[in-house]
Amino acid sequence: GNDANPGxxxxxxxxxxxxxxxxxxxxxxxxxxxxxxxxxxxxVGVLFNKSGSANQHIKxxxxxxxxxxxxxxxxxxxxRLYGFRVQASWLHFRGLELHxxxxxxxxxxxSWCIRLESNASNNVFENLDLHHNEGPGLFIAxxxxxxxxxxxxxxNYDPDRNGENSDGFGCHSTGAxxxxxxxxxxxNSDDGFxxxxxxxxxxxxxxxxxxxxxxxxTMTAAGNGAGIKAGGxxxxxxxxxxxxxxxxxxxxxxxxxxxxxxYANHHPGGIDWIHNTAFNNGVNFNLLx
Ligand code: CA
Numbered sequence: 346g347n348d349a350n351p352g353x354x355x356x357x358x359x360x361x362x363x364x365x366x367x368x369x370x371x372x373x374x375x376x377x378x379x380x381x382x383x384x385x386x387x388x389v390g391v392l393f394n395k396s397g398s399a400n401q402h403i404k405x406x407x408x409x410x411x412x413x414x415x416x417x418x419x420x421x422x423x424x425r426l427y428g429f430r431v432q433a434s435w436l437h438f439r440g441l442e443l444h445x446x447x448x449x450x451x452x453x454x455x456s457w458c459i460r461l462e463s464n465a466s467n468n469v470f471e472n473l474d475l476h477h478n479e480g481p482g483l484f485i486a487x488x489x490x491x492x493x494x495x496x497x498x499x500x501n502y503d504p505d506r507n508g509e510n511s512d513g514f515g516c517h518s519t520g521a522x523x524x525x526x527x528x529x530x531x532x533n534s535d536d537g538f539x540x541x542x543x544x545x546x547x548x549x550x551x552x553x554x555x556x557x558x559x560x561x562x563t564m565t566a567a568g569n570g571a572g573i574k575a576g577g578x579x580x581x582x583x584x585x586x587x588x589x590x591x592x593x594x595x596x597x598x599x600x601x602x603x604x605x606x607x608y609a610n611h612h613p614g615g616i617d618w619i620h621n622t623a624f625n626n627g628v629n630f631n632l633l634x
Contacts, residue, residue, distance in 0.1 A: 361391050361405065370401040370435065378411030383428075384419025390428045390446075391415075397435030402469065407440025417458075417478075418445030425449075426456035428478070432463035434488075439471040448479035448503050455480030455503045455510035462486045466520060470496055477561070479503045481512045482533070489520025489545060495527040500561035501534065508534025508560060508567030514549075521545035521590070529553040532561040535568030537602065541577035541610060544586040548593040549573055558603030570603030572626060576612020579634065585613070595619035605631040 346359035352367050357377065364374035383390040397403040407413050417428045428446045429438075446456045458478040461468070465488040475482035475498045482498025485491060498513035513530025514537070516523050523545065529552065530537030537554030540547045558570020575592045578585050594616060599606030606623030609616055609632045616632075623629035 364405070365393060365395050365403075368395070368403045370396075370398040370403060373404040373406055375406055375408045376413040376441065377408045378413055380414050380416055382416045382419060384421075386422050387420045388422040388424040388426050389430045390417045390420065391430070393429060393431045393433045393436060396433040399435065402435045402437040404437045404439070405441070406437070412440070412442060414442045414444070416445050417443070418447060420447065421449055423449055425453060427460050428458045429460075431459065431461045431465045431468065434464070434466045434468060437469040437471065438473060440473075442474040444475070444477045446478040446480060448505050451505040454506065457481055457484050458501070459483045460486060461488045461491060464488050464520065466490050468492075469494060472496070476500045478511070480510060481515045482530070484512075484515040485518045485523055487518050487520065488523070489518065490522040491524070493523075493525045493528055497529045499529070499531045499533065502561050502567065503534065509569065510535055511568065512536045512539040513554070513557065514538045516540050516547040517543045519544045523547050525549040525552055527551050530557060530572075532556045532559060534558070534560060536571040536574045537599070538573045538575075539571070540575050540592050542584070543592070544590055546590045546592055549575070549597060550593070550595045552597045554597065554599040554602060554606070556601050566603060570605070570627065571608040571610070572599030572602035572606045572623070573597060574605075574608045574610050575616050577610040579611030579613045589614035591615055591617060593617045593619075594621060596621070598622045599626060600624050602626045604628065607631070609633050
């Protein structure tokens with residue numbers, strides 16, 4: 346492709362950034378199979394800052410039957426790095442593989458494979474494979490009503506912080522209504538799913554968490570090691586929000602996580618734990634309030 350092309354099937358653009366520039370609400374940017382390599386002095390792979398509109402998502406979809414792979418492993422700016430940095434709403438990502446975001450600064454926390462911020466809301470992340478990043482797979486810092494559907498996040502590990510920041514999925518937003526459905530988190534060095542200090546209500550359902558809390562591919566202990574960690578405000582009595590969120594954890598399975606399968610993490614006010622299955626975790630259910 347070439348970004349000077351008209352962006353048709355026979356004369357495609359080269360970059361996703363150019364696709365975003367051309368797209369309007371309701372459009373679909375189809376991404377052909379193959380490798381998209383980001384390297385050098387970059388801190389952001391792709392910045393998404395153009396929104397769709399209500400129920401008119403801008404769609405970034407794999408071309409039918411093909412597999413686009415985004416390789417961020419060559420990015421080396423002296424900063425915390427982002428693979429996809431999402432600051433927009435009403436977007437729909439489908440069928441993409443993202444990997445390799447590095448942790449360049451060794452004295453700060455993790456980088457992110459996908460990070461939602463600036464009230465990024467009403468987005469859909471579907472059928473993605475996020476792996477081998479030195480930070481969380483998908484992290485909602487700010488935004489509401491995002492749906493993370495059938496996404497895998499695995500083998501993420503931040504070695505310079507002993508793995509304590511690489512969760513498969515993190516939801517830490519003031520906005521409510523974020524849902525993880527049909528997702529799988531495994532061999533992440535910290536937790537599979539983590540909702541610590543999220544003032545907004547989060548839901549995880551029909552999902553799997555296993556082998557978290559280890560260095561990927563090994564049984565060597567790394568970070569916290571919860572399959573699904575669904576709370577945490579009770580850890581710091583000075584930081585309670587006015588309304589403590591009641592997160593929803595239902596119809597999930599957690600196994601072989603190093604510390605806990607399901608963990609309330611000192612959460613006050615209760616969490617809905619409904620029909621979850623746990624086995625062979627350090628502790629299967631730790632509902633410490
Ligand atoms: Ca965590």
